[in-house]
Amino acid sequence: xxxxxIYFAWVRERIGMPQEDVELPAGIETVADLLRWLQSRGEGxxxxxxxxxxxxxxxxxxxxxHREKISGAREIAxxxxxxxx
Amino acid sequence: MSAVLAPTxxxxxxxxxxxAEIAGLTQGRSDIGAVVSxxxxxxxxxxxxxxxxxxxxxxxxxxxxxxxxxxxxxxxxLQGLTVIHRHGKVRPGENIVLVVAASGHRQAAFxxxxxxxxxxxxxxxxxxxxxRADGSEGGWVEAKETDAQAAKRWKSPSE
Numbered sequence: 001x002x003x004x005x006i007y008f009a010w011v012r013e014r015i016g017m018p019q020e021d022v023e024l025p026a027g028i029e030t031v032a033d034l035l036r037w038l039q040s041r042g043e044g045x046x047x048x049x050x051x052x053x054x055x056x057x058x059x060x061x062x063x064x065x066h067r068e069k070i071s072g073a074r075e076i077a078x079x080x081x082x083x084x085x
Numbered sequence: 086m087s088a089v090l091a092p093t094x095x096x097x098x099x100x101x102x103x104x105a106e107i108a109g110l111t112q113g114r115s116d117i118g119a120v121v122s123x124x125x126x127x128x129x130x131x132x133x134x135x136x137x138x139x140x141x142x143x144x145x146x147x148x149x150x151x152x153x154x155x156x157x158x159x160x161x162x163l164q165g166l167t168v169i170h171r172h173g174k175v176r177p178g179e180n181i182v183l184v185v186a187a188s189g190h191r192q193a194a195f196x197x198x199x200x201x202x203x204x205x206x207x208x209x210x211x212x213x214x215x216x217r218a219d220g221s222e223g224g225w226v227e228a229k230e231t232d233a234q235a236a237k238r239w240k241s242p243s244e
Contacts, residue, residue, distance in 0.1 A: 006142070008140055008142060008210070008212060009140055009212035009214070009225050010225050058142070058145060058210070061142070061144055061145035061148055061149075062145075062148075063149075063208065077142060077145070077210075079142070079210065079212065080212065080225065080228070081207075081227075081228030081233075082206070082207060082208065082209060082210055082211055082212060082228065083206075083211065083212050083213045083225070083226045083227070083228050084139070084141070084170060084182070084205060084206060084209045084210070084211025084212070084213070085125055085170075085181070085182050085202055085205045085206040085209070085211070085232075
């Protein structure tokens, strides 16, 4: 299944693209697994995700924590802590 | 028991008119005794800043502020609630965000507006990037721990 990954703010800048569609390899079950897998995909990813604890995640446009299962996610967004208001 | 109010939430690039938004909630009504409005503006940081660029997550920004606004109308007896958040480039002195809460009495209106802003700061998917007055790009504004703490004080003990 194809999953759309969307990046915002400095996560987007460091990875170097606003979004991409990926086929997640077997064994990627949680958000934490996803972040670990992405870090291995190249320098930009490594730079963006070097402190995974600060990365905020939304699945299908809802906030989730890093233990959340990602099966069935159409859209997963990764971003820094929010600074609106 | 009156029907639960549907809050107005708008995410937009354009500026807004604070007075017109307040009038929009109160016009033609005689049951509102208190209106609290909060406007957040872009500061120039002692001349160092030429603009803020607000990035947002389209769709989720509307949905998340909608959830927060719905929680506010369930928690406080409000007769009107409007939340507007801008995105794109905002110059010093311009508006960024507006919350208008209308109620029979002031306490509910003050508290609901305060709650909205505290939650919006830590949960609404917006990110601010600075543009410096000297032409350099500046960096992403860092989230403040004090904002996260401010949001926590509204949680009920069961959460």
